[in-house]
Amino acid sequence: MINLLPPELKTGGIFGKAIKAVRSLTLILLSLFLVFGFGVAGFFILSSIELRNLTANGTSLKEQIKVLEVTEQKMVLLKDRIGKIRTAMNSPSVISGFEGVNLILSSLSSDSSVSELAVDSTKIDLSLAFRSPGDLSGFLTNLKNSTFFKSIVLTSFGFNPQTGYLVAVRLMPKS
DSSP, X not given: OOXXXXXXXXXXXXXXXXXXXXXXXXXXXXXXXXXXHHHHHHHHHHHHHHXXXXXXXXXXXXXXXXXXXXXXXXXXXXXXXXXXXXXXXTOHHHHHHHHHHHHHHHTOOTTOEEEEEEEOSSOEEEEEEESSHHHHHHHHHHHHHOSSEEEEEEEEEEEETTTEEEEEEEEEEOO
C-alpha cells in the first residue's frame, strides 16, 4: 500500500495500533452483525413457513372434526331409532297395530303419501296427504271398516292446493 501522506502526518505508536485494533474490531463486529441478521431473517422465514403449515393442518383438523360430529349425530339418531324399533317390535299390541296400519296403507293409491307415522304401545299417529277426494274417501272407508282399532280420532284435516288434502289421525289399537 502506498502512503501519500507526508511522514510528519503519519500516525504511529499507540495511536496507530489503536486505529488498527478498532478497524479489526469493526470488521469482526460487522461480520457478526451480518451473520446474526441473516440468522434472524432465516428464523423468521422458517417460522412463517411452519406457522402456515400449522394453520393449514389446524384447518384440516377442524373440517375433520365437523365431519365426525355429523357422523356421530347420525349414529346417535340411528341408535335411538333402533332402540325404539326394538321396543315396538317387543310389544304385542304394537305388532297388531302395525298389521292394521299395514292393511290400511297397502290400499292407498300411488298419489297418496304418508308424511308421518309414530307408533307406541297405546296409540298410532298417522299423517297423510291425498291428491284427490276419491283417495281420501277410500282411505276413510278402509279405516272405518278396520277391526284392528278400538278408537279412531281425526286430529287434523286440511286442504292445500299444491299437495291436496292433509289428514292426521290417531289410532288406538285393540289390546
